[in-house]
Amino acid sequence: MAEEHDTPVENEETAPKKKSKLLIFIAALLFLAGGGGGFYAVYSGMILGDDSHATEAVNHTDKDTHSDADSSGAPAMAEIAFVSVDPLVVSLIHGAARQHLRFRAELEVPLQYQSDVETLLPRVTDVLNSYLRALELNDLSDPAALVRLRAQMLRRIKVVVGDNRVNDLLIMEFVLN
Structure with missing residues (x-):
C-alpha cells in the first residue's frame, strides 16, 4: 500500500x-x-x-519655387526635366535556369542640371548595369524588392552624378522573362 x-x-x-x-x-x-x-x-x-521625401516636399519654402509650386508643395513642372536611361537587358542565372531582366528608366532632374546629367549618362548606364548584373534571381522574388532595388540604384546614380542633380529614378519597365 x-x-x-x-x-x-x-x-x-x-x-x-x-x-x-x-x-x-x-x-x-x-x-x-x-x-x-x-x-x-x-x-x-x-x-x-522613411517619410523624408514627403517632409522635404511639404517643408520646402524657397520663395522662387513656392510661387510656381502647386498646392501639394511639389515643384512646378517647368523646373524639372526627365532624362531617359538607355534600356538594359541583363541575364540572371540561377542554377540551370536562365532568365533575362528588361529594364528601362527615366531620371527626374532639375532643369538646370539636365545637360550635366545627359553628359554623364554613360556612367549612369554603367553603374546600373553593374548593379543589376550582381543581382540574383532570389533578390527579385521578394514583393518589396522593387522598392529596395530602386533606392539602391538611385543612391548609386547620385554618387556618380551628384547628390542634388537627380531628384528621383522612375522605373518605366522592369520585366523578368
Whole structure:
C-alpha cells in the first residue's frame, strides 16, 4: 500500500512541472511571434517609415519655387526635366535556369542640371548595369524588392552624378522573362 500511495504523490508533483514547461513554451512562442511581427512592421515601413521625401516636399519654402509650386508643395513642372536611361537587358542565372531582366528608366532632374546629367549618362548606364548584373534571381522574388532595388540604384546614380542633380529614378519597365 505504501508503494501505491507514493505513486499518486509523484504524479501530483510532475503535473505542475508540465504546466510550467507549457507556460514557458507559450511565452517563448508569443515573444518570438511579437518580435517577428515588430521586425516586419519596421522593415516594411509601417512603423518608423522613411517619410523624408514627403517632409522635404511639404517643408520646402524657397520663395522662387513656392510661387510656381502647386498646392501639394511639389515643384512646378517647368523646373524639372526627365532624362531617359538607355534600356538594359541583363541575364540572371540561377542554377540551370536562365532568365533575362528588361529594364528601362527615366531620371527626374532639375532643369538646370539636365545637360550635366545627359553628359554623364554613360556612367549612369554603367553603374546600373553593374548593379543589376550582381543581382540574383532570389533578390527579385521578394514583393518589396522593387522598392529596395530602386533606392539602391538611385543612391548609386547620385554618387556618380551628384547628390542634388537627380531628384528621383522612375522605373518605366522592369520585366523578368
